[in-house]
Amino acid sequence: MTFIEEKLNAGIITTTVDWALNWARKRSIFPMTFGIACCAIEMMAVGASRFDLDRFGAGAFRATPRQSDLMIVAGTVTFKMAERLNRLWQQMPEPRYVMAMGACAISGGPYHKFGYHVVKGVDQVVPVDIFVPGCPPRPEALIEGLMRLQDKIDTHTIARR
Amino acid sequence: MLLPDIISLIQAQTAEAVVAASADGLHPHVRVKPERLLEVCSYIKTEPQLNFDLLRCISAIDRPQEALIELSYDVLSIPLNHAIAVKVMLDRARPEIDSVCSIWPAAEWHEREAFDLMGVSFKNHPDLRRILMPDDWSGYPLRKDYQDLTEYHGLKIKP
Numbered sequence: 669m670t671f672i673e674e675k676l677n678a679g680i681i682t683t684t685v686d687w688a689l690n691w692a693r694k695r696s697i698f699p700m701t702f703g704i705a706c707c708a709i710e711m712m713a714v715g716a717s718r719f720d721l722d723r724f725g726a727g728a729f730r731a732t733p734r735q736s737d738l739m740i741v742a743g744t745v746t747f748k749m750a751e752r753l754n755r756l757w758q759q760m761p762e763p764r765y766v767m768a769m770g771a772c773a774i775s776g777g778p779y780h781k782f783g784y785h786v787v788k789g790v791d792q793v794v795p796v797d798i799f800v801p802g803c804p805p806r807p808e809a810l811i812e813g814l815m816r817l818q819d820k821i822d823t824h825t826i827a828r829r
Numbered sequence: 830m831l832l833p834d835i836i837s838l839i840q841a842q843t844a845e846a847v848v849a850a851s852a853d854g855l856h857p858h859v860r861v862k863p864e865r866l867l868e869v870c871s872y873i874k875t876e877p878q879l880n881f882d883l884l885r886c887i888s889a890i891d892r893p894q895e896a897l898i899e900l901s902y903d904v905l906s907i908p909l910n911h912a913i914a915v916k917v918m919l920d921r922a923r924p925e926i927d928s929v930c931s932i933w934p935a936a937e938w939h940e941r942e943a944f945d946l947m948g949v950s951f952k953n954h955p956d957l958r959r960i961l962m963p964d965d966w967s968g969y970p971l972r973k974d975y976q977d978l979t980e981y982h983g984l985k986i987k988p
Contacts, residue, residue, distance in 0.1 A: 747981045748963045780988055784970045784977050785962065788988045 686825045693737075694821040695725040697765070697814070700736035702756065705743025707770040707804040719807040724814055733759040738817070739794070740810075744772035744779065745787040757794045763824070767813055768796045771803040778803075830878060830911055832857050838878065843869050858901065858914035866917050867927045873904065873915070874932050880906045881913070884933035887940060889947040893973045896921045898949060902929070919949065928954040946971040 672682055699721075703711055714721050721727040730736045733756045745753060757766065768790050771777030779786035787793060797820060800813035830838075832852040839859055840847045846865035851858055861869045873881045881904040890899040898919045905912040919926060928951040929936045940951045941960040948969035951957055959966060968975055977986050 747984060747986075748961075750984060751982070776988065784975070784986065787984055788986075792984050 686827075689826065690822050690824055693763070693824075694818040696728075697724075697726040697738045697817065697821075698728045698730045698736050699726055699738040699740050700733055700756070700760070701729040701731050702739060703742045704745065704749060705770075705772065707742035707773070710804040710807060711740055711742045711769065711810065714807040714810045719811065721811070721814070724811065724818070726814055733757070734761065736760050737763065738765045738767060740767045740769050741773040741790045741794075741796075742769045742804075744777070745790050745793065746785045747787060748785075750787050750790075750793045753790070754793050763821075765797045765817055765821075766790075766794050767798045767800060767817065769800045769802075769810060769813070770805055771801065774799050774801060830909060832911070832913065835879060835911065835913055838876070839869065839873060842876070843872055856901075856914055858916045860916045860918070863917045863919055863926055866915070867929065867932070869915060870902070870929050870932050873913075878909075880909050883907055884929070884935045884939070885912075887936060887943055889943040889949055889971075891921070891947060891971065891973045893921065898924045898947060900926065900943065900949065904933075924949040925952060926950075927952050928957075930954055945969070948972065 676682070713719060715727055715729060726738070733739070737760070739757060739760065741753070757764070768774050772779065772786070773790045776783055776786050776788040780788060790796060798813045798817050800809055802809050836850045836852055836859055840850065843865065846861045846869050847859050848862060849860040859869075873879045883905045885903040885905050888901040888903070890901065892899060898921050900917050900919065902915040903912065904915065917926060924947070926949065928940055930940065931953070937955065938960060940954055941957060943949045944951060944957055945959040945961050946969055958964065962970065968978065980986055
């Protein structure tokens with residue numbers, strides 16, 4: 669790279685396509701406005717001024733799955749909801765990411781043993797990229813999850829998906 | 830109006846519809862015959878001295894030992910600030926009762942919930958279908974003898 673840069677005028681930067689694409693992608697993750705239970709309250713706090721998800725470029729909560737990159741499953745997924753959740757996921761354009769937020773979305777949480785109506789882990793319904801444990805997770809934990817998702821996006825390459 | 834007066838008024842005006850009554854305890858109520866429920870409810874709503882204009886809740890209680898399902902209609906009068914419950918006992922094998930939607934429209938969703946989770950069927954309900962569980966669910970989950978299904982649309986119910 670230095671060889672090429674020496675041949676170019678000052679002010680011209682060289683990079684790889686992968687790096688530029690991932691740089692843009694991971695800093696403009698649009699989450700979907702989608703909260704199912706109490707974890708959504710914590711998700712709203714993350715979006716608001718105190719924790720401010722916009723610092724990571726992920727504060728633009730879209731009101732439609734067709735404009736979203738990330739689905740944060742924030743709450744208990746019931747069997748009735750599972751079909752709707754899967755349909756929303758299908759409606760998202762690729763590349764799309766799913767974050768399972770909180771104990772309910774990860775494993776059923778307090779409904780794991782006796783819940784007759786709760787899906788025992790949202791990974792049975794949609795593929796999950798990041799699991800954020802907690803009941804509910806602290807806003808810092810959700811931000812940590814988002815940063816790990818950014819790391820994951822950074823590993824993508826257009827040569828091979 | 831005080832509770833004993835409310836109860837004696839209902840007893841006097843609804844000719845033997847009341848089977849039992851309790852004015853003290855945690856849940857003051859009149860227990861009525863299931864076939865007379867509609868009559869009692871429409872009386873306590875329209876009688877100016879009672880004026881029970883708000884149906885707060887319909888609770889369904891499963892009593893497998895006695896083979897009964899108990900329904901408790903909690904009513905409140907906002908103008909007169911008094912409250913009572915009307916209770917009925919239904920046969921657990923075939924729980925069926927008249928809908929009170931024509932008296933209190935609020936009953937519609939309460940009755941759908943009792944139908945969904947306890948399997949109580951309400952006659953003349955405008956739209957009796959499940960309200961919480963999926964439409965193709967089988968069984969009534971809040972009954973004491975409810976057995977979990979093994980899976981629903983390919984998703985395992987028990988971990």
